[in-house]
Amino acid sequence: xxxxRPVLVALASAVLxxxxxxxxxxxxxxxxxxxxxxxxxxETQIRPLFRDHxxxxxxxxKLKGDLRLDLRRFAIRGDGEDPIVPGKPDESLLIELISxxxxxxxxxxxxxxxxxxxxxxxLERWIAxxxxxxxxxxxxxxxxxxxxxxxxxxxxxxxDESEAAREKRAIEAVHALGGLAQRVAANxxxxxxxxxxxxxxxxxxxxxxxxxxxxxxxxxxxxxxxxTDAGLARLKDFxxxxxxxxANTAIGDAGLAHxxxxxxxxxxxxYGTKVGDAGLVHLAGLARLxxxxxxxxxxxxxxxxxxxxxxxxxxxxxxxxAEAMLEAAAKAKAEEDAxxxxxxxxxxxxxxxxxxxxxxxxxxxFEGKRVGFCCTKCKAKFDADPAAFKEKLGAAK
Ligand code: HEC
Numbered sequence: 001x002x003x004x005r006p007v008l009v010a011l012a013s014a015v016l017x018x019x020x021x022x023x024x025x026x027x028x029x030x031x032x033x034x035x036x037x038x039x040x041x042x043e044t045q046i047r048p049l050f051r052d053h054x055x056x057x058x059x060x061x062k063l064k065g066d067l068r069l070d071l072r073r074f075a076i077r078g079d080g081e082d083p084i085v086p087g088k089p090d091e092s093l094l095i096e097l098i099s100x101x102x103x104x105x106x107x108x109x110x111x112x113x114x115x116x117x118x119x120x121x122x123l124e125r126w127i128a129x130x131x132x133x134x135x136x137x138x139x140x141x142x143x144x145x146x147x148x149x150x151x152x153x154x155x156x157x158x159x160d161e162s163e164a165a166r167e168k169r170a171i172e173a174v175h176a177l178g179g180l181a182q183r184v185a186a187n188x189x190x191x192x193x194x195x196x197x198x199x200x201x202x203x204x205x206x207x208x209x210x211x212x213x214x215x216x217x218x219x220x221x222x223x224x225x226x227x228t229d230a231g232l233a234r235l236k237d238f239x240x241x242x243x244x245x246x247a248n249t250a251i252g253d254a255g256l257a258h259x260x261x262x263x264x265x266x267x268x269x270x271y272g273t274k275v276g277d278a279g280l281v282h283l284a285g286l287a288r289l290x291x292x293x294x295x296x297x298x299x300x301x302x303x304x305x306x307x308x309x310x311x312x313x314x315x316x317x318x319x320x321x322a323e324a325m326l327e328a329a330a331k332a333k334a335e336e337d338a339x340x341x342x343x344x345x346x347x348x349x350x351x352x353x354x355x356x357x358x359x360x361x362x363x364x365x366f367e368g369k370r371v372g373f374c375c376t377k378c379k380a381k382f383d384a385d386p387a388a389f390k391e392k393l394g395a396a397k
Pocket of ligand 1: 050053054055056057058064065066067081082083093094097098108109110111115
């Protein structure tokens with residue numbers, strides 16, 4: 001058995017990292033305001049400021065003045081020419097440029113509204129405090145960028161005329177079935193096919209439509225389809241497959257024998273399949289595998305661990321216990337919160353004794369309810385003979 005606690009801790013920190021990365025990317029979280037006596041926090045105060053005001057011109061897609069403000073290694077290189085000099089706002093070109101008058105041609109941001117005096121002061125203070133720039137947030141950004149590049153740079157040999165004609169027919173055949181077939185990105189001939197929306201219509205026979213896509217098919221989504229173990233035999237002819245989704249299909253151990261030869265495979269989703277420990281053995285040679293989803297399959301934790309020992313670079317997600325425990329924990333917390341909420345607040349807005357507004361700090365617990373009063377006098381009256389106010393309680397909500 002895999003120990004569960006580290007799995008949960010890893011899950012929780014992955015969720016946090018994801019959330020931070022999502023915030024960094026989507027620009028949803030506004031910069032956080034904190035009291036002046038606390039040290040400036042890069043992730044919550046500075047990164048959002050750069051993101052909102054600077055990355056349009058100093059991000060991954062544009063590099064005005066050779067400067068990127070999304071990754072530390074571009075902004076603080078240590079080559080003596082850095083626009084940010086930790087500890088020395090007065091020597092930092094960045095501070096100089098954001099402090100220029102709005103009509104100065106060199107003022108930053110180079111477009112749009114000037115930074116406020118508070119924002120300038122915050123950046124000054126951050127640099128004065130040492131320009132801390134933790135690596136964790138950068139790592140998430142770099143990983144995402146690497147993935148994007150990888151997706152855009154799938155290099156495949158060009159097709160000759162007859163191959164191109166066959167490929168075109170195959171794409172049309174997939175479309176005729178009602179499936180999706182398209183290039184993965186503008187600058188590659190790599191193809192993505194998705195038959196998952198067809199459900200039971202996408203059976204072994206339907207896979208014949210892929211004939212002609214052997215050289216270019218890199219992503220194939222067969223989730224919820226009716227493909228069988230025998231049908232997967234066809235996949236052996238698609239050597240460039242990188243992603244294969246078989247979630248919620250009838251695929252079992254025998255089907256994975258046909259996956260074993262897909263040497264480029266990076267992502268394999270077997271969620272909700274009949275695959276068990278015997279099937280995993282077929283995956284041990286997939287050296288490029290990065291992600292394997294096994295939640296609600298028949299695979300045991302021991303077999304997952306054995307595979308992980310052979311493929312240390314792969315993230316194997318067994319999900320089951322972690323999922324169940326997270327669910328149970330979330331439910332328990334929701335119940336606890338509801339109970340606390342109920343216990344803390346009087347259920348009524350009107351004092352059952354006087355009919356005036358309730359003062360939430362004056363209450364008595366009666367028949368499982370927290371009853372609020374307008375004053376301690378009313379509370380005393382009520383406490384002396386609660387039953388006498390029962391009828392009024394019904395109306396006091
Ligand atoms: C509309 C585009 C744009 C925006 C937005 C922008 N900049 Fe610039 N930035 C430029 C251009 C263009 C240059 C290069 C100017 C040059 O080389 O003369 C530059 C240069 C710089 C430099 C000098 C780089 C060097 O080492 O020479 C710094 C520092 C800088 N910007 C900081 C910022 C900061 C901080 C923000 C956000 C508050 C920002 N910029 C927003 C366009 C922009």
